[in-house]
Amino acid sequence: MFLHGARNETLWPLMGPPTVWALHFAAVYGWAAVACAKATPDDSMFLAARWGIGALTVVALAMIAYAGYRAWQIWGFGRFDPPHAAGTETDRRRFLGFATLLLAGLSAVSVIFVGLPALFIAECTW
Amino acid sequence: MTATTDTAAGLPPPGSEADLARRRAQEERLRKTWETPKGIRYWTAVNNTEVGVWYTATAFVFMLFAGLLALLMRAQLAVPDNDLISADLYNQAFTLHGTVMMFLFAVPIFEAVAIVILPQMLGARDLPFPRLSAFGFWSFVLGGVFVCGSIFFNAAPNAGWFMYPPLATDEEQSGIGADIWLLGLSFIEVASIAAAVELIIGTLKCRPPGMRINMIPLFAWYILIVAGMILFAFPPLIAGDILFEMERMFDWPFFDPERRGDPLLWQHLFWIFGHPEVYIVFLPAIALIAMIVPTFAQRPIVGYSWIVLAAVGTGFLSFGLWVHHMFATGLPTISLAFFSAASEAVAIPTGVQIFVFIATLLAGRVIFAVPMLFATGGLAIFVIGGLTGVMVALAPFDWQAHDTYFVVAHLHYVLIGGMLFPIVAGIYYFYPITSGKMLSMRLGKIGFWLMFVGFNVGFLPMHFTGLRGMPRRVFTYPGGLGFDWLNMVSTVGAFVFAAGVGVVVWDVVRPKSREPYAPRNPWNAGTLEWLTTMPGENWGVRSVPFITSRYPIWDQPNLIRDVDEGRGLLPDAEEMKRETLVTSVLDAEPIQCLRVPGNAWSPMIAAFTLGGVFIALTFKWWIPALVSGVAFFCVLMFWLWTSTSLIPEKPEKDVGGGLVLPLYRSGPASIGWWAMFITMTGDATAFASLVFGYFFYWTVHADFVIDGGGPGVLWPMIAMGLLLASWAVTLLARRWNSADRPLPARLALVTAAVLAGAGGAAGLMGPYTHGMAPTTDVYPAIVWILVIWTAIHAAVGVIMLLYCLARSLAGRMTAVYDIDMRNVALYAHFLAMTAVVTFAVVGLFPLIN
Structure with a gap:
């Protein structure tokens, strides 16, 4: 009712890719923090965390890629140029698709940024 | 639906005598309905045109006060070994300077400006909850005066604006100032969340027909995002404030390492708020630039979707940056790296916005009026700040620069x-909307150059003072360390900057009664706020037009004429009631004619009584706090009972052009339901922060959960069961009420209230029967906090259920007119969720640990 437009559309998909980024961020931060706080002498927890963060990063990128593909589809696969400023349902839909696609790009870059430390940092202490 | 602007059925031909008579009669009724009260009752006004202007002016007064404190500090630092002011007064001055600038200027000014211009921009008569805006304003005034006034009694907070324990939890060191900070600002944070509710719903639901989501002014996009950020940023601070004040007031050891507390938890909670806050401050100011740039380039913005990307993207990423304020605290390197990476990533959307502005200016014919001077000057300064931001986002550099003047x-x-420069740009730009007069272009230019030059002379040398090793927050320094002259230059610059601010302030307040009114739409802008006449009327928009463009004034011929002649929607106030349109979120189709409440004392009295509670608690005056709390409760009940969920005299009305809209909607179709949803989202965030606290302690202590020292399993499970039963029975009450079976519905309401009350009490029984002493250790303390939080929410649930019962008995809640019942059912969902999490954490988690 509230956030819905015609054909049961809502504003929520726009938030999808950055929400995946946020969940990924919270998960990798939490995992690393617990692994370091509860570290065992053999470092196995931290190693597990590094692999886990890698896996989470792949999963998050896959989810963003899916959301981005859907958005690309809704936008019309780039056949129509912005600004999508007309007062029509078509333009409103293309605008949301395009904006979501842009957000998917930003979210993907940010997920990669945040995932990278697990590749390079090999221990908790310094 | 598409023809509402021009061919409204049954109107006399334009220009005829009959048409003029119709328009005059409508204007008379609208003017009377939206009239601002005279005399002492002026202060009961709730219309956005009054409240917004008061709000803006008050925020500026606080800004000037904090600016004077800054000058005092700069005077003290001008020469080495200065003794102009004492170390203690200096501590109070810098703490209050930061606190006031952030909490009493930067955040409120965005709410204030949005209250003034958002309804105008959206062709609405007012925001959906005008009394809530007024309540927020009065809370802000009272809390602000309380916090600022403390310095005149030598009692201001003095531990820095982020109040780190253990300094700020030490009663000897920090005195009553810390309590004033915690309670005064908590009170204002409540007002910010109220504004967030108002602005989210205002943006999404109170637009003119035709203004689909791809056409809303960019300002509205930013406001939507920022209001959403407030919901997730302020509650962690409120949770932190609760823990902090429990430690100061009752010696619960949340931040005391001797009893297994941890000062770092405060830093986390503060900066989970504090970093998004920077963007909460920055994005609305950029939003002003996004309105100003197209006007002075005389063309639509280039890259509207890219701005939306930037606003939404920054809104999210800003929550992944908080630890970059804590790089020097010894967290694991990998944690630092996550935050360093996210801090670099946020530069992407920030940069996108700046390139969009540059592209728009390149593509248009730029007119360099005063608002553009401030906008471009501000951006130039901001870019330098952004680049040093990229530097300090790198942990190794930050370790060198941390807590120095570089920061x-x-x-x-x-x-x-x-923030400040764009706000001044906004003042020069929007001033005609509030007063009908223009500001002086000459004074504006003088003010700009004084501010711009003064700022750079004042602050550029601080980079070098910092790199040469001067720490921030020192009240003086010995000579010969290499920063004597740098400090002198900074002080000179600060006073030049202040002179510029003085010129701008003079321009705003100087008498203008002899000056002519500005022409209508003086900047030839394209958006709806410029429909206003000079001087404006209280009704906002004469009639609500149908929108077909992002810049309707530029692109829709006859728009102004049709609006003026009452050919849009809601051209009249036949019943002499204040009304505005509610439209659907994505496509802005009209779905309701909303009656908004008018002027009243209740918002002000509610703010003052609630403020009384916070102020009395500061001084530990328990009885006055209780009395004030009871008074607040009574005012709140009066307010709700007399002005919310009113049953209209007819189910629907013709809003013009043959369009008939309902006057009452409930459940997810009503704005009240969404206000509850948004408020409870903020509430859930605060709760999540407390739960985060529990698990934070669990990670830092190997044996955090004391064996046999917890609340047991039995009482938590009983409490969870009772509260879930209360939830189920509340849903039954809603069902029976909808089915027009008042008797079972009322019985269910009573039952649900009893179950909720019993559930809250059972929750408290767990730690009570196990003799958990919250002052001895952080584990019992955090368990107590979680169950008390849940019990208070259960008690609020009891009040809500009994309120529904009373409404039903009084005939004010029926099967059709059931806003109250549906909102309370929504609250019940949140209460059930809170109960499940709390009792699973305190009761079951110790078992698996």
């Missing part, structure tokens, strides 16, 4: 360039 320089470049 002071960085944050002032960000905030003054990214």
Whole structure:
């Protein structure tokens, strides 16, 4: 009712890719923090965390890629140029698709940024 | 639906005598309905045109006060070994300077400006909850005066604006100032969340027909995002404030390492709020630039979707940056790296916005009027602040620069360039909307150059003072360390900057009664706020037009004429009631004619009584706090009972052009339901922060959960069961009420209330029967906090259920007119969720640990 437009559309998909980024961020931060706080002498927890963060990063990128593909589809696969400023349902839909696609790009870059430390940092202490 | 603007059925031909008579009669009724009260009752006004202007003016007064404190500090630092002011007064001055600038200027000014211009921009008569805006304003005034006034009694907070324990939890060191900070600002945070509710719903639901989501002014996009950020940023601070004040008031050891507390938890909670806050401050100011740039380039913005990307993207990423304020605290390197990476990533959307503005200016014919001077000058300053931001986002550099004047320089470049200059640009730009007069272009230019030059002379040297090793927050320094002359230059610059601010302030307040009114739409802008006449009327928009463009005044011929002649929607106030349109979120189709409440004392009295509670608690005056709390409760009940969920005299009305809209909607179709949803989202965030606290302690202590020292399993499970039963029975009450079976519905309401009350009490029984002493250790303390939080929410649930019962008995809640019941059912969902999490954490988690 509230956030819905015609054909049961809502504003929520726009938030999808950055929400995946946020969940990924919270998960990798939490995992690393617990692994370091509860570290065992053999470092196995931290190693597990590094692999886990890698896996989470792949999963998050896959989810963003899916959301981005859907958005690309809704936008019309780039056949129509912005600004999508007309007062029509078509333009409103293309605008949301395009904006979501842009957000998917930003979210993907940010997920990669945040995932990278697990590749390079090999221990908790310094 | 598409023809509402021009061919409204049954109107006399334009220009005829009959048409003029119709228009005059409508205007008379509208003017009377939206009239501002005279005399003492002026202060009961709730219309956005009054409240917004008061709000803006008050925020500026606080800004000037904090600016004077800054000058005092700069005077003290001008020469080495100065004794102009004492170390203690200096501590109070810098703490209050930061606190006031952030909490009493930067955040409120965005709410204030949005209250003034958002309804105008959206062709609405007012925001959906005008009394809530008024309540927020009065809370802000009272809390602000309380916090600022403390310095005149030598009792201001003095531990820095982020109040780190253990300094700020030490009663000897920090005195009553810390309590004033915690309670005074908690009170204002409540007002900010109220504004967030108002602005989210205002943006999404109170637009003119035709203004689909791809056409809303960019300002509205930013406001939507920022209001959403407030919901997730302020509650962690409120949770932190609760823990902090429990430690100061009752010696619960949340931040005391001797009893297994941890000062770092405060830093986390503060900066989970504090970093998004920077963007909460910055984005609305950029939003002003996004309105100003197209006007002075005389063309639509280039890259509307890219701005939306930037606003939404920054809104999210800003929550992944908080630890970059804590790089020097010894967290694991990998944690630092996550935050360093996210801090670099946020530069992407920030940069996108700046390139969009540059592209728009390149593509248009730029007119360099005063608002553009401030906008571009601000951006130039901000870019420098952004670049030093990229530097300090790198942990190794930050370790060198941490807590030096380099950081002071960085944050002032960000905030003054990214916030203050755009705000001044906005004042010059929007001033005609509030007063009908223009500001002086000559004074504006003088003010700009004084501010721009003064700022750079004042703050650029601080980068070098910092790199040469001067720490921030020192009240003096010995001579010969290499920063004597740098400090003198900074002081000179600060006074030049202040002179510029003085010129701008004079321009705003100087008498203008002899000056002519500005022409209508003086900047030839394209958006709806410029429909206003000079001087404006209280009704907002004469009639609500149908929108077909992002810049309707530029692109829709006859728009102004049709609006003026009452050919849009809601051209009249036949019943002499204040009304505005509610439209659907994505496509802005009209779905309701909303009656908004008018002027009243209740918002002001509610704010003052609630403020009384906070102020009395500061001084530990328990009885006055209780009395004030009871008074607040009574005012609140009066307010709700007399002005919310009113049953209209007819189910629907013709809003013009043959369009008939309902006057009452409930459940997810009503704005009240969404206000509850948004408020409870904020509430859930605060709760999540407390739960985070529990698990934070669990990670830092190997044996955090004391064996046999917890609340047991039995009582938590009983409490969870009772509260879930209360939830189920509340849903039954809603069902029976909808089915027009009042008797079972009322019985269910009573049952649900009893179950909720019993559930809350059972929750408290767990720690009570196990003799958990919250002052001995952080584990019992955090368990107590979680169950008390849940019990208070259960008690609020009891009040809500009994309120529904009373409404039903009084005939004010029926099967059709059931806003109250549906909102309370929504609250019940949140209460059930809170109960499940709390009792699973305190009762079951110790078992698996």
